Each structure stands twice: as C-alpha cells, then as structure tokens.
Amino acid sequence: FERAAVLRKRFDIHIAGQNAPAPLESFEELISRYGCDSYLVGNLSKLGFQEPTPIQRQAMPILLSGRECFACAPTGSGKTLAFLFPLLMKIKPGSKGGVKAVILCPTRELAAQTVRECKKLVKGRKYYIKLMTKELSKSGNFKDMHCDILVSTPLRLDHAVKKRDLDLSSVEYLVLDESDKLFELGFVEVVDSVVEACSNPSIIRSLFSATLPDSIETLARTIMHDAIRVIVGRKNS
C-alpha cells in the first residue's frame, strides 16, 4: 500500500475510485504479478520499450484486474500500449466466437496507426486484427469474418452494426481512444449506439484521452461502472 503511494507520487499519478491496484514497477511485473505470456513482454523489449510510462504503470494493472478505467495523460505518453497490452493479454486469439475487442478512434489515421502498433506487439502470434475500412463497413460479410480485434471510427462501425448485421455481443474489451475528440466531434450518439451494441455484460470499457473536461467525465460516468479514474499530471493541460 505504501509502495503504491510512493510510486504514484514519483510518477505524478492521481487516482480516484475504490481499491485501485498498485502501479507497475517494471514490465517484468506483468509476468510475475499477472501471469503474462513472456513473448509479449519480450516483444516490448524488442521494440525498445524498457520502462513503462506513468500511464502504463497505472492503467495496465487496473485493466488487468478486470476494472474499467478512464485515463487522462498527455499526448505522446504511451496511452496506446496502456490499453493494447492488457487487451492482448486477456483475449484468447484465434477468432472463434466473434469479435473480442473493439477500439474506437476519432480519425481513420489514428485507427490505422493503432492497427500497426497492435500488429508489432503481437509479432510471433496469430491474432486477427482488422481495420474497419470504408469497403468493409459498406459491404463486409461479418458472419464469416475472422476478427479478434476490430479498430474503427465510430460512424463506420455503427454503419456495419446497423446495416451489415455486425454482431458485437461477444466483445470483451471496448476502448474509446482520444475520447475527448470522439465526443467533441459530435459522435456522442454514435458512440452510445456502439456502446449499446457491445452488450456482453462482463465487458470491460475504458476511455483514454489527453484532456478530461468535466463534461467528458460526466459522459464517461454514464457509460462505465465502478470505474477508476487515472490522471497523469494535470487534468486539462
């Protein structure tokens, strides 16, 4: 407990919520504390990631403990890995039983970049990672699609759900990345509709963003249950 407080102070991590797990001291703890397959941690070091960033230290254990979270940390502070890694650890790849994780991004560029990042992390293992392209959204046959992780912008995903019968009821992880932008861009209703389509009752939702205005926090709280809030540095800088 003391140790957790010391780490949070050192890395300028602020939390709100019940029973938050302690921050990581190192990536190796993902193996010792959370039973992570060592190949994933091996891939981190191959990518040159030596130490977790502050948001990774705190958000990873929260998600790995099965808790929902909304996380706010500056641009460039490694939020992508903070949500991708726990998701990769938890889902069973191989695409049987439908889509297991959905990552919503405000722009196509960010969605494409997230897919690239994800593929680098799982090098050496067979995960089906799909980007929701325009073509896929308009004419995809989702019944036969092999997909573990689906990355999309809100409108394309919503279209696929409503017009192409994409079933999201098997989704175990839902990430709203750059959620401040998702909501700013007027996607509130579309995001809501996607959140509703991800109807698995044991789903773990998380929000990541660089700023956390009160309005977004209020919205976030309507979506999530018993979530832990993590802020690195200051809330709105």
Ligand code: ADP
């Ligand atoms: P954010 O989403 O917070 O803006 P990104 O997830 O895009 O930031 O990460 C920014 C950069 O930092 C990327 O190039 C990423 O590969 C790199 N990065 C992420 N985590 C680490 C780490 N633990 N150590 C070193 N570099 C990292």
Ligand code: MG
């Ligand atoms: Mg980001």
